[in-house]
Amino acid sequence: MGYDLKMRVWRGDQSGGELGDYTVEVSEGEVVLDALHRVQATQAGDLAIRWNCKAGKCGSCSAEINGKPRLLCMTRLSDFEESETITVTPMRTFPVIRDLVTDVSYNYEKAKELPYFEPPPRDSDGKRRMAQIDVERGQEFRKCIECFLCQNTCHVVRDHEDNKPAFAGPRFFLRYAELDMHPLDTHDRRELAQGAAGLGMCNITKCCTEVCPEGIKITDNAIIPMKERVADKKFDPLVWLGSKIGIRNKDNDGRTEV
Amino acid sequence: MSEANDRHPMTGNRMSSDESGGMHGIEQHSYDVVVIGAGGAGLRAAIAAHDAGARTAIVCKSLLGKAHTVMAEGGIAAAMGNRWPEDNWEVHFRDTMRGGKMLNNWRMAQLHAQEAPERVMELEDWGALFDRTEDGLISQRDFGGHKYARLAHVGDRTGLEMIRTLQQRAVQLGIDVFMECTVTDLMKDDGKISGAFGYWRETGRFVMFEAPSVILATGGIGKSFKVTSNSWEYTGDGHALAMRAGASLINMEFVQFHPTGMVWPPSVKGLLVTESVRGDGGILKNSDGKRFMFDYIPDFFKAETADTEEEADRWYDDKKNNRRPPELLPRDEVARAINSEIKAGRGTPHGGIFLDIASRRSPEFIRKRLPSMYHQFKELADVDITAEPMEIGPTCHYVMGGVEVDADTQESAVTGLYAVGECSGGMHGSNRLGGNSLGDLLVFGKRAGEAATAYTSSLGDNRPRVDEADVTAAQQSALAPFEVEGGENPYTIQSDLQQSMNDLVGIIRTASELEQSLSEIEAFKVRAASMKVEGHRQYNPGWHLALDLRNMLIVSEAIAKAALARQESRGGHTRDDFPGPNAEWGTKNLVVNLTADGTGVDLTEKPLPVMPDELKKYFDAPPAATKEAGN
């Protein structure tokens, strides 16, 4: 049931590069990464690919397939016509290192800027108590495998290199939302999310959600709720007035701004 | 030594063409503790070392957060007693020892059972969001070989939660991480560790870490087998580095074949299907539709295993009055049973066995409890596990064997060299229970980090030094594959090795096949000596594989040799020609060392450490009596 697949794979580095043509035999049930591995093993031993688990769990093999940001290991060849030429390029938002491998250190830099989780002391019996319904929102965000496809597809940095210093990106808005919704966290990060992380730069065009291989509803469940939480704090005179006269969301009590 | 300015702040990668500073112009760093590997064990060790005051670096082959720990699904075994107040470290200790067929290092099993609950709580302090019980405590789930529901979990992606939590903690603490950097040699001075030598995958340039303490946390060896749940990183680097540095390995014959790996489509053959499927009600059926595990209950577990389907089904709701379903026997038993059924011709169309949860639990339940599995089958095999059974078969999953270490400090025979997690040996005996790996990473990661820091501090300014001649030798060795003309491509040799190991040193072994595998490994060594790589040093996977292949070969030889020597079947080691356990073999470990000329391995037998009497009592009494023994 195998057939010969035609591929165009971007080969090169920062000094330049081009799409190289390869024809490789593939068989039923295979994914794009299998085809690339066969190219690597038989035709181009030095083809650089970043990959690890090959099961959609580690988020290493992010690239663009026919122009769409996807995981190489989760893109089945059966999604394409047998006669179709599949074009694979590296992610186009990050500096390229070689072939399909890009320098994703932007994301690790942003991770360092995040304010961390700050819990109160444990309960008297040495344990912590949280209700399942209170952790579920955060659990959705913690499904993130850090493939950085959302960061890659986000036009705020994809199309505007100069926005990188001021914009943390969807992956880290997830993190802000996770911490802000954490039932035990003691910090208030709304000012930071709007200021340092650049939440206001997001124009909610939802590409991050579209490309998320984990199906996390990044925009609806994390970014927009964060924007609303920021609005509570910064843009809503009624909430401001309420807090001045003692009517406030008591659920936020005990949190200190960072 | 110019630092930071001309390298990535996070990957630490130097892109500058200027290689000034250090010996031979090699980039050089100095730390108190260097941890090799950034999975659960490496990260926990680095956090512990940092907390103890050491200047700590993590060096890892992949990006931070991608290590194989993310693949762990089921949970972290820890006797917290949140579901079953009867549970305590003693029961957990007993389960671990029995699961390992009593070949475990008792002290490691004890420390693990005692310290795992607090290690799990720490993760929660650092932001992990475990699933909860109705009372708001960390929920715990059932797993094979564990008497009580004991695995702290997050759906079926516990490993991801764990690595992300540790990663975020390490970043918060500001620990230096050198990503996509592979260590190829350890440096010694007068028998003591003095540093680690490696290369940046990105540039191919060399880097030298001077450190009196090196912690190996490199994971396992699964990539030596064709059908495996392991990723490319699992090439036995830590095992090989330790041996080359003069340390020894133990229990290398014990390789765990996880009973449930995917069998179709071919490209994902071996990919793990979590044991939680069975813990949450899934059953195994052959092509006749028979629930066959009842035919494979060994005497050792008869007393605590249900012998009728009715009792087995009742157990999920009423654990007190019923015995466990045989699907939840330890992994070695289940894997062997599946193997037998397939061999007897009762397999599925794609050569597996049916794992069925669809007919037993509601679609909502399955999607809620096993979201990754649902996703994995849907995306990769086009199978809806809420509607149809999965096809599964055994897959190489874990090596129980590893660097022989001191139980309390994880130090190897080489001063300053520590090993934790899968690349250490002893803790799991001949077979690891599901869920005990993640606990192992945390408990011994912390211990190793602290011990390594204490050792470094004790040295004062009197640190071992790196010998320039060793650095030169390490460079030459690493560049050797580029020197070869007309040799073979490393991908072919790797693929042949994987096939050979799978066929000859797999789940069922015999003397003749093991002997054949040893002679094949010799032939692979000859081929590897003349393999060549194309291209240049910048991000060249062919070269990386050529270097890793050396480790795979030496580790494969260790496994095959030990497997040939152990003339019995026990845990993860099954000999067709010696079907049962042998009491005499049950008293000793096989120890592997590198031969004097460094080209092969030697075996020696070593008696098991003797368990003190106060622990022995857990294994004399019948299971019912131990239940009350705890506090």
Add this chain to the structure above:
Amino acid sequence: MASTDARQSKVQSVPSSAGVGGPTRARINAKTLRTDRWWLTPLATFLVFFAFIVYATFRAFYGHDYYSAPYLSPFYSPCLGDCVGGASDFGRPFQAFPLSAALIVLIFPLGFRLTCYYYRKAYYRAFWLSPPACAVAEPHQKYSGETRFPLILQNVHRYFWYAAVVVGVVLTYDVVLAFRNEQDEWGHMGLGTLLMLVNVVLIWLYTLSCHSCRHAVGGRLRHFSKHPVRYKMWTFVSKLNTRHAQFAWYSLFSVALVDLYIYLLAANVFDDPRFF
């Protein structure tokens, strides 16, 4: 960044603010390599929204043919200006307003939709091309998102939501009134009543599935477990919210359709089929 100094000097010609054409990115000339018809959705969105804007503008300024007893066009409800007889159920406080009565109230539903998180996505993509589709380069040189005036005003969405709830109540009242005949006798129904009923249901679905609504009813909480009723409400709104975009489209069509229907009735193009 990752590049060496030597490499950067080679490619100085590309502006530093460039996106996918920037000096450190993989050199690929195409703005996108997508092979699917990615332009279809933004194009369709543009055409439909544009048609709606043209129609709504015309109808809002038209000032006639918005009432045909017992039906009042949703564009003109509540009718607070100098309205025709029978159309004003809340008096005529703005009787002196010289222009069409629609202009007094239309700002609220319009503002609600204009600041809606879904519509923002749709028109940023279809009208601003920012971006036109995922992984398709946008044409703009500079981008500051919603951080500055005027787009920072999108944050007032919740106030428009409050207003939209009031509008929803008024439109519901209009539907109740539509269960009359032309002589103001109760218990009757025509095709217009049915259309208005469908419209008001869609309007409510759109209004209640709003992200700000989801936030207000419970999303802002950190402890659902301490507020079981609000958690239930949040769960319900969350379910609706996943279909917010669909409701936005359906209700856009339905509101235009109802207005058109009443327009044609009022202009005596045809008669309303009465059911009973």
